Amino acid sequence: MRGRTATEVVKSNKWSFVGGRRGGAVSSLALSPAFDEDRTIFAATAAGIYRSLDGGHTWAAGNEGRVHPLVVSVVPSPSYARDRTVFAAAQEGGLMRSTDGGQSWEPVSDWSRVSPVMTVAVSPNYAADGTIFVGSEADGVFRTTDRGRSWSPTNFGLLDLAVMALVLSPEFGRDGTAFVATTSGLYRSRNGGRAWREVDLGLEEVSAQALAISPEFGVDRTIFVGTETDGVLCSLDGGTTWDPMNEGLGNLCVNALVLSPAYASDQSLAAATPDGVYVSRNGGQTWENLGSPPEIALSLAIVPSSEGNKVLAGTVAEGIYAVDMAGGEWEEANEGLYARWLLSLSVSPNYAEDKRLFCTSLETGVLRSDDAGETWEVVNEGLTSPQMSVLALSPNYGRDQTLYTAGPAGLFYSTDSGANWKELALPVQGMEIHSLALSPNFAQDGTLALGLAGSKLLLSNDRGATFRELPHSFGQTKIQSVAFSPGYATDHTLMVATQRPGKGSWSEGVAVYCTTDEGANWECIMSRNGYNRWLCLAVPSSYPVDGSMFVAVDDQVYRPLPQSRQVKRGERQALWVGRGVSRQRANVVSLAVSPAFSYDRSLFAGTSDGVFKSTDGGSTWVPVGDGLSNRSIVAVALSPNYPSDRTVFAASLGGAIWRYHDDKA
Numbered sequence: 317m318r319g320r321t322a323t324e325v326v327k328s329n330k331w332s333f334v335g336g337r338r339g340g341a342v343s344s345l346a347l348s349p350a351f352d353e354d355r356t357i358f359a360a361t362a363a364g365i366y367r368s369l370d371g372g373h374t375w376a377a378g379n380e381g382r383v384h385p386l387v388v389s390v391v392p393s394p395s396y397a398r399d400r401t402v403f404a405a406a407q408e409g410g411l412m413r414s415t416d417g418g419q420s421w422e423p424v425s426d427w428s429r430v431s432p433v434m435t436v437a438v439s440p441n442y443a444a445d446g447t448i449f450v451g452s453e454a455d456g457v458f459r460t461t462d463r464g465r466s467w468s469p470t471n472f473g474l475l476d477l478a479v480m481a482l483v484l485s486p487e488f489g490r491d492g493t494a495f496v497a498t499t500s501g502l503y504r505s506r507n508g509g510r511a512w513r514e515v516d517l518g519l520e521e522v523s524a525q526a527l528a529i530s531p532e533f534g535v536d537r538t539i540f541v542g543t544e545t546d547g548v549l550c551s552l553d554g555g556t557t558w559d560p561m562n563e564g565l566g567n568l569c570v571n572a573l574v575l576s577p578a579y580a581s582d583q584s585l586a587a588a589t590p591d592g593v594y595v596s597r598n599g600g601q602t603w604e605n606l607g608s609p610p611e612i613a614l615s616l617a618i619v620p621s622s623e624g625n626k627v628l629a630g631t632v633a634e635g636i637y638a639v640d641m642a643g644g645e646w647e648e649a650n651e652g653l654y655a656r657w658l659l660s661l662s663v664s665p666n667y668a669e670d671k672r673l674f675c676t677s678l679e680t681g682v683l684r685s686d687d688a689g690e691t692w693e694v695v696n697e698g699l700t701s702p703q704m705s706v707l708a709l710s711p712n713y714g715r716d717q718t719l720y721t722a723g724p725a726g727l728f729y730s731t732d733s734g735a736n737w738k739e740l741a742l743p744v745q746g747m748e749i750h751s752l753a754l755s756p757n758f759a760q761d762g763t764l765a766l767g768l769a770g771s772k773l774l775l776s777n778d779r780g781a782t783f784r785e786l787p788h789s790f791g792q793t794k795i796q797s798v799a800f801s802p803g804y805a806t807d808h809t810l811m812v813a814t815q816r817p818g819k820g821s822w823s824e825g826v827a828v829y830c831t832t833d834e835g836a837n838w839e840c841i842m843s844r845n846g847y848n849r850w851l852c853l854a855v856p857s858s859y860p861v862d863g864s865m866f867v868a869v870d871d872q873v874y875r876p877l878p879q880s881r882q883v884k885r886g887e888r889q890a891l892w893v894g895r896g897v898s899r900q901r902a903n904v905v906s907l908a909v910s911p912a913f914s915y916d917r918s919l920f921a922g923t924s925d926g927v928f929k930s931t932d933g934g935s936t937w938v939p940v941g942d943g944l945s946n947r948s949i950v951a952v953a954l955s956p957n958y959p960s961d962r963t964v965f966a967a968s969l970g971g972a973i974w975r976y977h978d979d980k981a
Contacts, residue, residue, distance in 0.1 A: 340656040341614065342653075345358070349394055359630060366378060372638060380947075391403050410424070434479050440484065457474065475500075475514065483527045488508070492507050501523075502515040518549075518557075522546060542587060561599075565587065568591055570587050577620060658677050660705070661967040668955075672684065684734050718731050727780065751797050753765050762776070764776050771790070775810075786831075790812070796826075802856075849903070854866045873934050904923050906922035918930065919934060
């Protein structure tokens with residue numbers, strides 16, 4: 317059930333930007349069709365969409381609205397100068413549209429229940445025909461002719477449904493020509509994408525990865541293909557015959573291929589390879605290596621300027637770098653670009669003295685700040701992989717300096733604040749750890765719990781030296797969250813929040829289970845059916861007394877009603893009531909409960925639309941402060957001294973860290 321949501325903003329200080337680490341994965345770069353006038357460039361990143369209004373010197377997040385992470389493609393409308401329309405596709409979210417130049421976004425369609433979207437192409441005559449194409453990882457091509465209201469697969473003749481790239485002829489409205497690059501070759505359509513025919517590239521077993529079509533294709537009939545093992549191929553007759561164009565390039569793998577906006581006059585193009593970025597100034601006949609940015613480039617843009625063309629390269633994890641097309645040193649171009657994939661934010665239990673914060677990242681492992689988030693240091697010594705997704709600090713951290721982190725590579729611990737890590741052996745190998753929790757009495761009982769892929773739940777009573785698998789009765793579910801009762805030393809209560817796997821990134825229901833005897837018996841205390849994507853669990857310090865706990869499922873935060881029961885699936889469960897935190901149905905991805913919850917009844921929710929607060933135990937919610945509305949929050953955390961210092965931290969999508977002084981009790 318949904319209650320009325322308060323709309324007034326808490327009257328307090330604004331959120332202040334503290335710091336973070338610039339950069340991140342940039343999978344697509346696109347210049348405005350009116351670049352000479354507006355100097356606008358768009359970047360698709362793992363943390364949403366960024367926009368530059370000064371030719372790539374500085375960037376700002378354009379993530380207002382319900383923007384999904386892992387954006388893989390961004391494409392402005394051909395009529396951008398008039399309609400200010402931009403399209404962006406996310407691997408697990410679908411197609412989004414902006415009609416204000418990339419500042420705010422709305423969903424066009426949801427593709428999360430089919431294979432991930434890889435590329436988007438917009439008809440050059442979009443203003444009249446409303447045509448958009450989407451290429452997917454395993455389901456081929458989809459097309460709409462009504463601006464995204466309805467879609468249909470258009471795969472007749474397409475023998476390989478793994479789409480890598482998709483381009484339309486600039487004269488698409490007249491010639492109906494489109495090209496699709498797949499893992500096994502190239503396909504062409506001459507009837508508006510209704511049917512496809514494989515193109516003979518003159519080589520065997522060609523994996524096409526990138527496409528670039530001349531802006532004057534109707535006249536020069538030029539199109540280029542970047543391949544996995546054969547360098548660049550070029551056709552000068554609309555795709556009928558092909559020749560290698562690899563002098564100076566060789567048969568390198570081509571990750572990205574882009575033409576100059578003025579290709580018809582300057583004949584310039586660029587190719588991203590594992591060996592560096594190559595440029596040609598004569599239509600691909602010869603190539604020159606411009607060297608490499610700090611990491612492999614995933615995307616490219618050629619930016620015209622009065623001083624000569626520049627090449628922008630979007631990299632795997634270090635953001636955007638620029639170099640003069642005539643040659644020179646690569647320079648960082650990440651001002652304002654926070655596009656890293658942070659997954660957690662933790663505050664030291666000894667924060668009053670050490671001002672220490674920790675983050676985990678799938679790109680850079682564990683990050684530590686010793687100045688309340690202003691500067692960050694990577695602390696990965698001893699980790700076998702930089703992919704870390706969860707982290708837990710010892711409740712006695714001020715004395716033992718102990719913390720644990722886990723990811724696809726396994727479980728690690730440090731007893732020197734992350735300066736050095738050691739791996740812990742698990743009884744099952746090769747299973748990703750989804751959740752990690754330490755007992756509130758860890759200093760005495762050394763107990764920690766792990767939720768693994770394959771629905772395995774492990775418990776250790778000796779700080780991780782040995783583990784045993786706990787029996788359970790909740791089937792093949794994903795253990796999304798594990799939590800100990802604050803009174804675990806006496807009540808021995810452990811809770812797990814689970815999701816039943818669905819298609820793609822969706823689940824088909826959630827349930828919360830509780831045991832008081834280390835898994836010998838489990839009670840299902842909450843369950844909900846229906847598709848969902850987000851789930852988190854929070855247990856306040858008052859739980860041993862009043863049974864308070866919170867479960868966030870997508871846009872709802874549920875809490876049990878005291879002394880209320882219902883019969884569900886033959887079991888007596890608590891009666892739960894849910895409240896949406898915002899009228900915009902913002903998804904809740906993080907919950908943080910006040911250390912003094914028993915008397916202040918306060919908790920915070922980090923959502924896809926900023927941070928919200930409840931001061932009545934979750935009955936009503938209000939947005940917190942100014943500065944973070946419309947920003948996607950991945951984690952919210954409170955100072956352990958919150959009742960006195962009123963300090964709240966939030967990590968926004970991309971890794972920027974924000975601080976707030978909450979002067980309202």
